Amino acid sequence: MKDQKLGKILIVDDNEDLLKAAKIFLKRHFGQVDTETNPGILPVLIVNESYDVILLDMNFTKDVSSGQEGFYWLDRILELDSSAVVVLITAYGDVNTAVKAIKEGATDFVLKPWENEKLLATLHAALQLRQSKLEISELKNQQEQLYKDIDSKFKDIIGQSPLMVKVFETIDRVAATDANVLILGENGTGKELIARAIHRHSRRHREAFVGVDLGAITSTLFESELFGHKKGSFTDAKEDRAGRFEQANKGTLFLDEIGNLPLPLQAKLLAALQNREVTRVGANKPISVNIRLISATNMAIHTMVYSNTFRQDLLYRINTIEITLPPLRDRLEDIPLLANHFIEVYAKKYGKDIRKAGEALIKRMQKYHWPGNIRELQHSIERAVIMTNHGVLQPEDLFIQKQLSPEKQEDLVSLDHLNIEDVEKILIRKALQKHNGHITRAAEELGLTRSSLYRRLERYGL
Known part of the structure; x- marks a missing residue:
């Protein structure tokens, strides 16, 4: 069979006639069959080749009948390769010795002169054992690496600058608590990575981390997405569905772009956070939820409170702890x-x-x-x-666009050699500044849909 031809077999015995006969027979069933009369070569062979099964004689010319030389080389093989599968070759009178060797790490033994079919069956079983050992070893290595990744602090967040050290210190202090956290920072600074790091170091780390991009949810779908819905409650509600609050129950709910939420929806979010319960669309019975809340925005949210575009009571609710990420x-x-x-x-x-x-x-x-x-x-x-x-x-x-000073940016529309992308980027920046980062209002002023504006923000790295 094809998979049987993949095995690599090494036979170590000082009887050259036995080696020749075994090789002729086994070559028909395995991909590689090597033979060796001198066991002293074993360390070199094992280092240079990964054998699936090693057939090892228990007695060599220096030690004709006690099997001690076989025990020595069995130990050396397992020392060099802990997952090695060793099948012993022994005579009828040495069965007790072979059984003892199995207790010390050998896999099986064959009696000589052997029957070819029994030898073949023993080697096939040994080959399967070897494959299982290698799979287990690989899984253990993956698990160890996973534990290292999980345990390593802030594995996805790269930085050693003083500003980032302060961020790490804050995460250390607040992660183990259930305090609500607000992460502030420009687009592209890694706000979601910080949120995930807080969750990973919290007592809720074995529960779900559920993220919601509030800037991408329309007002009509807000309640359905966050609070869930009952089947038939609206046209596309073909089945009962849990909202993001329920999905994050006992875990962490991450509300990204919370500054883009219109005032009427802010009130609904605040009610859910205050009551710690949600009611699915089309249902009457509230559902209790137990979440740790982390929010993020790239907008000047404190300024928005003064301009009455963000509720002060909601800001108090979401920013027990505030983390500001520095721009690059x-x-x-x-x-x-x-x-x-x-x-x-x-x-x-x-x-x-x-x-x-x-x-x-x-x-x-x-x-x-x-x-x-x-x-x-x-x-x-x-x-x-x-x-x-x-x-x-x-x-x-590295393609880096020519950097313009703020003064030149103000006068950019009067400069020569402009391209449309330069003008578009400046107009988008001005619209966002004018509306304090409010995506919907900026899009309306620019004559774009929200999704079109988001595509341009992504394209230009804004």
Whole structure:
């Protein structure tokens, strides 16, 4: 059979006639059959080749009948490869010795002269055992790595700048509590990563982390998405459905872009948070929920309270603890770490032999403003890895748009050599500033739909 031809067998015996006969027979059933008369070569063979089954004689010429030499080499084999599968070759009179050897780590034994069918059956069983051992070993390695990843602090968040150290210290202090957390920061600074880190280090880490992008949920679907619905409660409600609050029960609910929520929906969210219960659309009976709330926004939410576009009582409810993420331009010392991390990720993904970012490129990146923050850096590195043929990324490999000063940006519409993307980016920035980051209002002023504006924000790294 095809899978039987994949096995690698090593036979160690000082009887050359036995080795020749065994090899002729076993070659018909296994992919590779090696033979050796000198057991002293075993360490070299095992280091250089991964054998599925090793057939080992118990008695060699130096030790004709006691089996002690066999015990010695059995120990050496298992020392070199703990998952090795060793089948002993022994004579009728040495069965007790073979049984003792099995207690010390051998898998089975065959009596010589052997019957070919019995030998074959023993080797097939040994081969299956070897495959099982390797699978178990691989699973253990994966599990150990998983535990390391889980236990390693802030494994997805890269940074050692003083500002990021403060963020890490805050996570350490608040993660174990159930305090509501509000994460502030520009687009692309990694707010969701921080939220996930808080959850991972909390007492709720074995429960669900449920994220909701409030900026992408329409007003008509808000209650259905967050609170759930009953079958038939509206046209597309073809079955009962739990909302995000229920899905996050006993775990963490992450409300991203909470600053984009219109005032009427803010009131509904506040009621659910205050009462710790939700009522599905089309139902009358409230459902109790036990969640840890983490929210995030890129908007000036405290300013929005003063302009009456965000409820003050809701802000008090969601920001027991507040974490502000610094923009990339304020943590320039983290750029080399981030750049080389993304180079490693994308070099592996695209099969490129790229080792790092060169010093000249690092200096250039540290002079750039990075309006799109880490997300813009990540996309730039990915594009550079795809396009370059260099082993070390150079400045010419990374496309960075020419940085304009704020004064020049104000006068940009009067400059020569403009392209439509430059103008569009500035108009989008101005609209967002005018409306304090409110996506719906900015989109209306620009004559765009919300989804069109989101696509442009993503394209330009804004």
